[in-house]
C-alpha cells in the first residue's frame with residue numbers, strides 16, 4: 001500500500017522522537033512492501049515562532065490531504081505561565097482537533113511486566129491492567145460558548161453535547177468492547193449535569209444494538225477513585241472531553257509506563273497518532289528522550305489502517321528492546337542507557 | 352459554651368455512625384464543661400420517604416438556626432440507576448449547600464502510620480502525606496443554567512463563577528496555608544476555560560495580601576496525575592466545584608484510610624461536618640460500619656468553634672483506638688473486630 005503521512009514533530013523532544021518513529025515505520029514499510037511519503041509540517045510553538053500561528057492553514061492542508069498524521073509533542077515554557085496570552089500552542093491543538101474532526105481520542109493503558117516496579121501503585125493492584133479510554137475530543141466545554149459579564153467579574157463556560165456527538169463516540173467504544181472483553185463503562189456526572197444525562201440516555205439507547213456488551217454507568221468522581229484502587233476492574237471506558245482529559249491523565253500513571261503510552265485520535269476522514277507525553281523542553285536536543293511511546297503510536301497507526309501484522313512487529317520489537325535493556329536513561333535503572341537515536345536504530349533493525 | 356447542633360443522620364449507615372459521634376461529642380462536652388443540644392432532622396432518602404422531599408424546609412430551619420450541622424450520609428440504591436428521577440437524595444444535598452451557603456468544602460487527606468499498608472499506593476510514596484483541598488461548593492456547573500434544545504437532542508450545562516465567589520473560597524485556602532506550610536496550589540484549566548482564567552487572575556491578585564505564601568498554578572489534568580505520583584508534593588489546594596468533586600475523591604484513596612476521612616463544609620453563618628464516605632446500604636443496621644470518620648468530623652466541628660483542645664482529645668482517642676486495635680472489621684486484619692457501637696463506647700470512655 002501507499003501512504004502519505006503528515007509529520008508534525010512540534011516542540012521540545014518532539015522532533016527527536018518523531019525521527020525514530022519514522023525510522024521504524026520505514027523499516028516496517030520496507031518489510032511489508034508499503035510505500036510511505038512523509039509530509040513534514042509546522043505546529044506548536046515552532047509554528048508560532050515561524051509564522052505566528054500554532055496550526056497554520058498550510059499545515060492543515062497537509063494533514064487533511066494525508067492518510068494519517070503522526071504527531072510529536074507541543075508546548076514551550078515561554079507560554080506556560082500565561083494562559084491568557086493571545087496565541088498559545090494549545091489553541092493550535094484545539095483548532096487542529098476541530099478542523100480535522102478528531103472526535104475520538106483513544107488512550108490505552110496497559111502494563112509492561114518488566115516495568116511494574118515503576119508504578120506508584122502496588123504491583124498486585126496493577127498486574128494485568130489493560131484498559132482503554134475513548135475520550136470525546138471535539139466538543140464539550142472546550143468548544144462551547146465562553147466569556148465574561150459584569151465588567152469581567154463574572155466568567156462562564158458552556159458545555160454542550162448533541163446526541164449525534166455522543167452516539168459517534170460511544171459507537172467507537174462499543175466496537176472496541178466487542179473486540180475485547182465486551183465490557184463498557186460510561187463515565188458521566190448524570191446526578192448533576194444535563195449533558196451527562198444526555199450521554200447516559202444515548203448510551204442506554206444503544207445497548208440493544210450490542211446485546212453482548214455489558215454496560216455500566218459510573219460517576220466521574222467514583223471512577224477517579226476506583227481507577228487508582230482497582231484499575232483491573234476496567235476495560236473500555238467512554239467519556240466526554242473534560243472528564244476524559246482528567247481521567248486519561250490520571251490513568252496514565254497507573255502502569256508506571258507513562259513514557260511508553262501511545263494514543264490515537266480518530267477522525268471522520270484522517271486520524272492522528274501521538275505519544276501521550278509532553279514536549280519536555282529540558283530534555284530537548286540531548287538525545288535522551290524515550291522514543292518508544294511515539295514508536296508505539298506508529299504501531300497504532302498501522303493497526304488503524306487494518307495492518308495488524310505491521311503493528312505487531314513494532315510491538316514485538318519494543319518488547320524485545322525492553323527485555324534486552326535497550327532503553328533510554330528513564331528506564332535504565334543504573335544499567336547502560338542508550339540514546340534516543342540508538343534505541344530508534346535498534347528498533348528499526350529489529351523489525 | 353452552649354451549642355445547638357443540627358443532627359442529620361441520613362440514610363444507610365448514617366444513623367449508626369452519627370450515634371457514635373454524638374456519644375463522643377457528649378463526652379468531650381462533659382469533660383470541658385460545654386453543653387450540646389442535639390436537634391435531629393430528616394434528610395436524604397429517609398426524608399423523601401417521610402415527607403417527599405430530600406431537604407425539607409423544616410430541616411433547613413433547624414440547620415439554619417443551629418451553631419453547626421453534623422451530617423451522616425445520604426443515598427439509597429433505589430435511586431441509583433435513575434439520575435433523571437424527579438426527586439433524588441442528591442438534590443437535597445445541593446439544595447442544602449446552596450441554602451446554607453456552604454461555600455467551602457474542606458477535605459484533608461492524611462495518613463495513619465498504622466494503616467499505610469491499606470493504600471493502593473506504595474508506602475514510600477505516601478508516607479507523610481498531609482494535604483487539604485478547599486473545594487468551592489455552591490457555584491460552578493452544579494448551579495449554572497442547564498437544559499435541552501433541539502427536541503431534547505442537545506444538552507447544555509453552564510459553569511459560572513464570579514470574582515467574589517473565587518475570592519471567598521481562595522481566602523480560606525490562603526488562611527489555611529498561613530497556618531500550615533505556606534504553600535498553596537490553585538487547580539484550574541486556564542488553558543481552556545474562561546472560568547479558570549477568572550480563578551487564576553483572582554488568585555494572582557490576592558498573592559500580594561499573603562506575601563509569605565508560595566502559590567503555584569496547575570492544570571487539573573496534571574494534578575490528577577501528580578496526586579497519585581507524588582501526593583507529598585501538595586499541601587493546600589484550592590479549586591472549583593466540579594474539579595474538586597473529582598480530585599477530592601481521587602485523593603481520598605491515596606492514604607488508604609478512606610473510611611477515616613472527615614470533612615467540613617464552611618458556610619457564611621453555619622458550617623457542616625460529615626464523613627466523606629457514603630451511606631453503604633449493604634452495611635446498614637449491622638453494627639459493622641466504621642464510625643471514626645464521623646467522630647473525626649466532630650473533631651473538626653470543635654476545632655471550627657475554636658476549641659482546639661476538644662478536637663485534639665478526639666484525635667488522640669482515635670489514634671489510641673487504632674494503636675490498640677479497637678477497630679471495626681474493615682480495619683481488623685484478621686484480629687478481633689469491634690462493633691460500631693463498641694468502638695463509639697470505647698472512644699467516649701477514652702476522652
Ligand SMILES: CC(C)[C@H](C(=O)O)[C@@H](O)C(=O)O
Pocket residue numbers: 090093245542543572
Ligand atoms: C493542552 C490541552 C489543551 C489538552 C487538553 O486539555 O485537551 C491536553 O491536556 C490534552 O489532553 O491533550
Ligand SMILES: CC(C)[C@H](C(=O)O)[C@@H](O)C(=O)O
Pocket residue numbers: 191192221441444596
Ligand atoms: C452526590 C453528588 C451530587 C455530590 C457532588 O457531586 O458534589 C458528591 O459526589 C459529593 O462530592 O458530595
